[in-house]
Amino acid sequence: MKALFYPGCSMQRNARPYLDSLLAIRADIGLELQEIDDWNCCGATEYMSVHRVAAHSLIGRNLALAQAQAVDTDVLTAGCSACFLNLSKTDTQMREDAKLNGTVNEALAAGGLHYDAGSLKVRHLLDLVCHDIGYDAVKARVVKPLYGLKVAAYYGCQVVRPDYDGRWDSHEHPTAMDTLLRALGAEVVDWSLKTQCCGGHMSVIGPEVAFGLIRRLIHGAAEAGADMVVTLCPMCQLNLDAYQVEMNKHFHTDYRVPVLYFTQLMGLAFGKSAKELGIGKEFVDATPALAKIQAEAPKVAEAKRRRRPKPGDGLPMPRME
Amino acid sequence: MTAATISGPKDFLSEVMAATPGDNRLNHCIQCGSCGGSCPSGAEMEHTPRRLFALIRAGERKTVLMSNAPWYCVSCYYCTVRCPQNIHITDVMYTLKAMAIQAGLYHDTSLPDFSETFVDYVEKYGRSFELGLATRFNLRHHPLSLAGMAPLGLNMLKRGRIDLTPHRIEGMAQLSAILERAKSLEGVLA
Numbered sequence: 001m002k003a004l005f006y007p008g009c010s011m012q013r014n015a016r017p018y019l020d021s022l023l024a025i026r027a028d029i030g031l032e033l034q035e036i037d038d039w040n041c042c043g044a045t046e047y048m049s050v051h052r053v054a055a056h057s058l059i060g061r062n063l064a065l066a067q068a069q070a071v072d073t074d075v076l077t078a079g080c081s082a083c084f085l086n087l088s089k090t091d092t093q094m095r096e097d098a099k100l101n102g103t104v105n106e107a108l109a110a111g112g113l114h115y116d117a118g119s120l121k122v123r124h125l126l127d128l129v130c131h132d133i134g135y136d137a138v139k140a141r142v143v144k145p146l147y148g149l150k151v152a153a154y155y156g157c158q159v160v161r162p163d164y165d166g167r168w169d170s171h172e173h174p175t176a177m178d179t180l181l182r183a184l185g186a187e188v189v190d191w192s193l194k195t196q197c198c199g200g201h202m203s204v205i206g207p208e209v210a211f212g213l214i215r216r217l218i219h220g221a222a223e224a225g226a227d228m229v230v231t232l233c234p235m236c237q238l239n240l241d242a243y244q245v246e247m248n249k250h251f252h253t254d255y256r257v258p259v260l261y262f263t264q265l266m267g268l269a270f271g272k273s274a275k276e277l278g279i280g281k282e283f284v285d286a287t288p289a290l291a292k293i294q295a296e297a298p299k300v301a302e303a304k305r306r307r308r309p310k311p312g313d314g315l316p317m318p319r320m321e
Numbered sequence: 322m323t324a325a326t327i328s329g330p331k332d333f334l335s336e337v338m339a340a341t342p343g344d345n346r347l348n349h350c351i352q353c354g355s356c357g358g359s360c361p362s363g364a365e366m367e368h369t370p371r372r373l374f375a376l377i378r379a380g381e382r383k384t385v386l387m388s389n390a391p392w393y394c395v396s397c398y399y400c401t402v403r404c405p406q407n408i409h410i411t412d413v414m415y416t417l418k419a420m421a422i423q424a425g426l427y428h429d430t431s432l433p434d435f436s437e438t439f440v441d442y443v444e445k446y447g448r449s450f451e452l453g454l455a456t457r458f459n460l461r462h463h464p465l466s467l468a469g470m471a472p473l474g475l476n477m478l479k480r481g482r483i484d485l486t487p488h489r490i491e492g493m494a495q496l497s498a499i500l501e502r503a504k505s506l507e508g509v510l511a
């Protein structure tokens with residue numbers, strides 16, 4: 001299938017392995033990506049906090065450029081949760097709010113642009129892979145099944161919520177990535193934290209809050225017996241990976257749960273080399289976990305069991321006030 | 322500029338609602354507390370979303386805009402999907418942040434400053450710039466943590482996960498014109 005592609009700032013650099021692995025697998029799954037020319041930053045979760053109309057206009061420029069470039073597809077995809085949600089939010093709110101629609105288009109006109117709200121289908125990359133390309137097409141490409149690898153599928157927040165277009169089976173316990181990872185041969189562990197927050201921008205503005213959230217997730221994944229966490233978002237990857245190291249310092253713990261992108265696992269199962277998939281750029285080394293999938297047999301000898309991390313006191317689960 | 326200056330005096334609830342796009346339904350809050358109970362930052366917030374909304378209804382403009390709650394919101398949208406009244410809670414949090422900045426109301430300047438520094442880079446280059454953002458923000462607000470965070474930065478660099486210089490988009494003039502026009506229309510939303 002063809003789709004317009006919005007990479008976003010993170011994929012360009014900090015999440016380069018996400019982009020590299022996506023580019024490495026796209027032909028296998030028949031995904032043709034057309035990058036939006038000269039796209040700008042989506043504003044993350046910050047621009048919207050300062051100027052509302054300007055934030056929508058910032059995003060509107062990307063939508064307008066994409067619309068102008070849309071020839072044989074009306075699907076616009078992004079791999080980053082925040083980028084995806086921003087594109088989807090502006091499109092949705094322009095559609096629902098005539099005043100906002102008029103205002104944003106008036107701003108866009110200052111740059112000679114226009115966007116017809118609703119003219120593009122904004123979809124997260126995971127959505128395309130699972131629902132458009134489909135599990136069977138993915139499975140058909142698997143040459144090196146990930147037997148023996150235990151993974152925690154982590155969705156984070158902004159792809160499955162608020163879910164303006166109703167793309168997911170659940171806002172709190174979605175299963176699409178679980179099914180995808182199973183199609184690759186991996187064993188998906190059962191855990192309850194798959195859509196809990198990674199800390200978002202709190203890792204910078206209030207690290208203690210973020211460390212608590214990161215510990216809860218990492219502890220939960222380790223507790224469930226996962227060899228790694230699999231993510232679909234650069235921000236989640238950064239918080240759970242790079243800040244896992246900081247979190248360990250803060251709590252005097254020694255968790256070592258690597259965090260990879262679902263596209264990297266697809267690539268491994270498709271027989272690509274770790275290098276080509278950007279594996280090795282993570283902070284928490286993924287090699288020990290990946291050593292497991294060299295084994296062909298689904299049952300891996302119970303050789304060295306990783307030491308169990310100390311149970312942290314963690315943050316409470318969602319509760320009634 | 323707030324709604325009140327454009328369309329005559331309004332109560333605070335209407336003002337917040339008018340500044341939040343779409344059918345945000347804030348006036349339908351039944352104070353059930355599902356939002357606060359779902360919030361990952363709830364324990365660190367001076368007011369849970371539920372309390373904040375009661376204060377909005379009570380017209381406690383200053384207390385609401387001074388609260389750290391909107392800044393501690395991580396946009397997880399749990400409250401939004403769980404609210405039995407379908408109130409667009411996360412969007413309301415964005416509105417409150419923008420209002421607080423306009424009114425200059427906050428006791429911890431580091432909270433809006435992160436957003437504003439981010440915006441500065443985007444307005445200058447059209448792209449975000451992680452290294453500049455982290456350095457500028459930490460220099461101003463957590464100078465002592467900079468040394469502690471240095472290994473993180475270095476490790477990012479070693480892994481080729483951070484740029485030393487920002488990337489500027491080609492259509493910067495076009496983007497600036499759009500943003501400038503948008504800002505002149507900022508009050509119109511209400």
Ligand code: SF4
Pocket residue numbers: 349350351352353354355356357370371374400403404405406407408410
């Ligand atoms: S969940 Fe909705 S109705 Fe309940 S207190 Fe929060 S905003 Fe009000």
Ligand code: SF4
Pocket residue numbers: 356359360361362363370393394395396397398399400401410411414
């Ligand atoms: S969106 Fe914000 S206010 Fe709502 S639950 Fe998440 S952090 Fe709390």
